[in-house]
Amino acid sequence: MLKSFSILHNIKESWGLVLIPMTLFTCTLAISACSLLADKPIAVAAHVWLGYAPMFLARDEGWLNTKQVRLVETPTATTSIQALVDGKVDGAALTLDEALKVRSMGLPISVVMVFDVSAGADMLLADTSIKNLSDLRGKRIGYEPSSVGEVMLVKILQMAHLTKKEVKLVAIKVDQHQQAWRNKQIDAIITYEPIATLLLTQGAHKLFDTRQVPNLVVDVLVMRNDVLNRSHALAVRHLISAHFRALRHLSHNPHDAAYRMATHLGLGVQQVLGAYKGLQLPDAANSYRLLAADKPLLLNSAHSLATLMFDHQLITQPDDLSSLIRAEYLPRDFNVANDE
Numbered sequence: 001m002l003k004s005f006s007i008l009h010n011i012k013e014s015w016g017l018v019l020i021p022m023t024l025f026t027c028t029l030a031i032s033a034c035s036l037l038a039d040k041p042i043a044v045a046a047h048v049w050l051g052y053a054p055m056f057l058a059r060d061e062g063w064l065n066t067k068q069v070r071l072v073e074t075p076t077a078t079t080s081i082q083a084l085v086d087g088k089v090d091g092a093a094l095t096l097d098e099a100l101k102v103r104s105m106g107l108p109i110s111v112v113m114v115f116d117v118s119a120g121a122d123m124l125l126a127d128t129s130i131k132n133l134s135d136l137r138g139k140r141i142g143y144e145p146s147s148v149g150e151v152m153l154v155k156i157l158q159m160a161h162l163t164k165k166e167v168k169l170v171a172i173k174v175d176q177h178q179q180a181w182r183n184k185q186i187d188a189i190i191t192y193e194p195i196a197t198l199l200l201t202q203g204a205h206k207l208f209d210t211r212q213v214p215n216l217v218v219d220v221l222v223m224r225n226d227v228l229n230r231s232h233a234l235a236v237r238h239l240i241s242a243h244f245r246a247l248r249h250l251s252h253n254p255h256d257a258a259y260r261m262a263t264h265l266g267l268g269v270q271q272v273l274g275a276y277k278g279l280q281l282p283d284a285a286n287s288y289r290l291l292a293a294d295k296p297l298l299l300n301s302a303h304s305l306a307t308l309m310f311d312h313q314l315i316t317q318p319d320d321l322s323s324l325i326r327a328e329y330l331p332r333d334f335n336v337a338n339d340e
Helices: 003-039 050-058 078-087 096-104 148-160 174-182 195-200 233-252 254-265 270-278 284-292 297-313
Strands: 042-047 067-073 092-093 109-118 121-127 140-143 168-171 189-194 205-209 218-224
Touching: 042 050, 042 078, 042 233, 050 067, 050 092, 050 109, 050 233, 050 270, 067 078, 067 233, 078 092, 078 096, 092 096, 092 109, 092 284, 096 109, 096 148, 096 254, 109 148, 109 233, 109 284, 121 148, 140 148, 140 174, 148 189, 148 297, 174 189, 174 195, 189 195, 195 205, 195 254, 218 233, 218 297, 233 254, 254 270, 270 297, 284 297
Parallel strands: 042 067, 042 092, 140 168, 140 189
Antiparallel strands: 092 218, 109 218, 121 189, 121 205
16 A cells, blocks of 8 residues: 555656756747737837927937838828728827728728827918918918818818808829929918928918917827737837937927938928927827826817718718727836937
8 A cells, every 4th residue: 555655656746856847847938929919019100290200310320220220211191091991000100080081991990109299280271372271262272181181171171161062172282282383273371390481481470370270280109909819019119219319309409300300301401490389299108198187187078079981971971989908008208208
């Protein structure tokens, strides 16, 4: 009986010796697999815009690991949207209304960061013969369809007490705004920086800007939900932290940052600094307040914007805004940008 017990005990000890390393090996494999799943690279589309420029500054200065994050420069917001819908990129830099439009097309996306709030950087420029908004009646207004230009147009016409039938709308992509102005194809144009600064030097004057419609134009970083729900967490967090690092550099060393961003924006250094006066650029802490508070401020703006867009048939169905915001990718340490 004692012998039988001894044999059984030895067998259990033998299995224990085998099971323990096997268990550790299995756990190690599981942890490695999870790490690999969470460490896939991402591609993000963005066109030239002041609010997105710090992201490109981070890339150019080596603060953004290009093996983790590939920035895809596009000519227009419309192109960025198409790349996102076609699955060519995992995320995009868009205005909030553009994000709502993508969601209305059936592609689940979420906002993971706020780039900026426009406070004058989006505007309506006009020929000097047009003195006020009511003078737009019968005039040719250029704008980019399927982008923030549509929402701006709605607000401008509301304030001018005009309908679309009372003006002549000319669809022009933003990368063609300068040419259309030079060729006198339009009398007024809805545009934004840095194009706006260039047009102002070519005889245009400002008739309206986003200071008159606070929180209408908000630029955000959106990601496809299938990316957020699976395997790209580290890359998304890295991109956001790199952006905030560049933003801190812009805040603390504006002339140096403007010099480094001037070529990308197509402006002189002083023009860059002047253009940024029309933007509010939330840092990590303020971005967290916009997205992660008990009642996120961005959600209020999104509700108003979604209603406006549905009422004016810019989206075909109401958006309940479920999963619009995913704040878990924001840094909790608001000084993280200093340390990377």
